[in-house]
Amino acid sequence: MAATDMVGALRRRYDSFFASRRPVPFAVLDVAGIEHRFGPGDPQFTIAVRHPRGARALAALDQFAVAVAYLQGWLDVEGDLSAALRMRAFFTDLHPVARFSGVFTGLLRGRREDDRRAISHHYDSESEFFLTFLDTRHRCYTEGVFAADDEPLEDAMTRKMDLALEAIGVKPGDRVLEVGGGWGAFAEHAARHGIEVTTTTLSKESERYLVDLFEREQLDVRVVRQHIFGFTDERRYDAIVNMGVTEHLPDYRRSLRKYAELLRPGGRVYLDALAMRRKHVASAFMKRYIYPGRSAPLLLHQYLRHVARSPFELCSIADDRHNYYLTCREWARRLDLARDEVVQRWGEPMYRRFRIFLWGSAAGFDTGLVQAYRWVLRLP
Structure with a gap:
C-alpha cells in the first residue's frame, strides 16, 4: 500500500473526527521514514510504521487491526501512549464476531x-x-x-x-x-x-x-x-x-x-x-x-x-x-x-x-x- 493512501485516509478521518472536537496533534512516520503531521502544534505522539501491514491497518481506520499491528510490532507509538489511547474512537471497532463470540461459546460450554x-x-x-x-x-x-x-x-x-x-x-x-x-x-x-x-x-x-x-x-x-x-x-x-x-x-x-x-x-x-x-x-x-x-x-x-x-x-x-x-x-x-x-x-x-x-x-x-x-x- 502506498503511503499516500494511508496518509489520505488519516487526513480525511482527522478532518471529520475533529470537526467538533478539540484537535489532538500527532504524527505518523511511514516505512520510508517520512514524517506526516496531523493537527496544529507539536505532535503529542508519533505512530511509527515498521511494516506494510501496519500501514494497511492505519489506512483501514480499524481499531482492532491497529491494536494487533501494535502487538505484532508492525506499528510503534513514540511519545505519550496514553494520549494516543485517549483518542481510540478515532478508529472504528466494528467486529461483532470478535466481540460477541465469547458470549456464544460461553453458552455452549456452560457458565462455570x-x-x-x-x-x-x-x-x-x-x-x-x-x-x-x-x-x-x-x-x-x-x-x-x-x-x-x-x-x-x-x-x-x-x-x-x-x-x-x-x-x-x-x-x-x-x-x-x-x-x-x-x-x-x-x-x-x-x-x-x-x-x-x-x-x-x-x-x-x-x-x-x-x-x-x-x-x-x-x-x-x-x-x-x-x-x-x-x-x-x-x-x-x-x-x-x-x-x-x-x-x-x-x-x-x-x-x-x-x-x-x-x-x-x-x-x-x-x-x-x-x-x-x-x-x-x-x-x-x-x-x-x-x-x-x-x-x-x-x-x-x-x-x-x-x-x-x-x-x-x-x-x-x-x-x-x-x-x-x-x-x-x-x-x-x-x-x-x-x-x-x-x-x-x-x-x-x-x-x-x-x-x-x-x-x-x-x-x-x-x-x-x-x-x-x-x-x-x-x-x-
Missing part, C-alpha cells in the same frame, strides 16, 4: 467452564509477571484508595484493605469468604488481623501461589479452586469479600442468591468493580486478547435493580473511577520500568499486550469511558 477458561487465559501466566507491576506490599490486582494523587501505590492498597475490613465489620475469629483470591492481598491482610479466611480461585497458578504463600507465612487461610456458584459450606460466613470479580459474574441475580446462601443473617458483603453504561461495549481487542468469554463490566443500574429484588440492603456506595485511573497509571508506569525483564522472560508480545491494556485502561478511566465503584451490602 467458560469462566474457568476466561480466568485461566488472563491469570495463568507466571505470577512473577504480574508482580513486575503490582504493588509490592499486597500484590492487589484491583484499584487502591488514594489520599492524594501522588501517594505511593502501596499505601493506597493498604488503605483499601483496611477500608474493606472496616466495611464488613469483622473481628478476630470471624469467618470471611473471599471470591477470587488473586495473589493473596486481602486474605493475607485479614489473616494477619486474626480473621479466618477461605478464598476461592479458578486459576491453577493463583492456587499454587496462594497455597505456597499461606504455608510459608503460617496464616489461617483455606484455598479452594472452585467456581463460587458451585461452592458450599456447612457453616455460614460472617462476611464475604469480592474485589474485582463481579465483572466475571455478570449473572447478578444468581450471584446475590449465592451470597445470601453463604452469609449469616446480619453479615455484610464488600464488593468493587469496574463499570460501564452498557454491558457488551468492551472493544474487540479486549474480548479477544485480554478477557475472553462472557466477562462484562458492572452495570450499576442493572445491579441495583437486582439488589432491590433480593433480601440485601445497600449500605454504601462510592465512586472509585479516579482511584482506578491512578492505579492503572501506576501499574503501566511500573510495567514500562520493568520492560527489559518482561521482554527477556515473557517476550515482547506479552509486554505489548499488557502495555496497551494498562495504559488503555488508565485512559478509559481518565476520560470517563469506564467507571468504577465499591459498595457494601447487608443481609438483614
Whole structure:
C-alpha cells in the first residue's frame, strides 16, 4: 500500500473526527521514514510504521487491526501512549464476531467452564509477571484508595484493605469468604488481623501461589479452586469479600442468591468493580486478547435493580473511577520500568499486550469511558 493512501485516509478521518472536537496533534512516520503531521502544534505522539501491514491497518481506520499491528510490532507509538489511547474512537471497532463470540461459546460450554477458561487465559501466566507491576506490599490486582494523587501505590492498597475490613465489620475469629483470591492481598491482610479466611480461585497458578504463600507465612487461610456458584459450606460466613470479580459474574441475580446462601443473617458483603453504561461495549481487542468469554463490566443500574429484588440492603456506595485511573497509571508506569525483564522472560508480545491494556485502561478511566465503584451490602 502506498503511503499516500494511508496518509489520505488519516487526513480525511482527522478532518471529520475533529470537526467538533478539540484537535489532538500527532504524527505518523511511514516505512520510508517520512514524517506526516496531523493537527496544529507539536505532535503529542508519533505512530511509527515498521511494516506494510501496519500501514494497511492505519489506512483501514480499524481499531482492532491497529491494536494487533501494535502487538505484532508492525506499528510503534513514540511519545505519550496514553494520549494516543485517549483518542481510540478515532478508529472504528466494528467486529461483532470478535466481540460477541465469547458470549456464544460461553453458552455452549456452560457458565462455570467458560469462566474457568476466561480466568485461566488472563491469570495463568507466571505470577512473577504480574508482580513486575503490582504493588509490592499486597500484590492487589484491583484499584487502591488514594489520599492524594501522588501517594505511593502501596499505601493506597493498604488503605483499601483496611477500608474493606472496616466495611464488613469483622473481628478476630470471624469467618470471611473471599471470591477470587488473586495473589493473596486481602486474605493475607485479614489473616494477619486474626480473621479466618477461605478464598476461592479458578486459576491453577493463583492456587499454587496462594497455597505456597499461606504455608510459608503460617496464616489461617483455606484455598479452594472452585467456581463460587458451585461452592458450599456447612457453616455460614460472617462476611464475604469480592474485589474485582463481579465483572466475571455478570449473572447478578444468581450471584446475590449465592451470597445470601453463604452469609449469616446480619453479615455484610464488600464488593468493587469496574463499570460501564452498557454491558457488551468492551472493544474487540479486549474480548479477544485480554478477557475472553462472557466477562462484562458492572452495570450499576442493572445491579441495583437486582439488589432491590433480593433480601440485601445497600449500605454504601462510592465512586472509585479516579482511584482506578491512578492505579492503572501506576501499574503501566511500573510495567514500562520493568520492560527489559518482561521482554527477556515473557517476550515482547506479552509486554505489548499488557502495555496497551494498562495504559488503555488508565485512559478509559481518565476520560470517563469506564467507571468504577465499591459498595457494601447487608443481609438483614
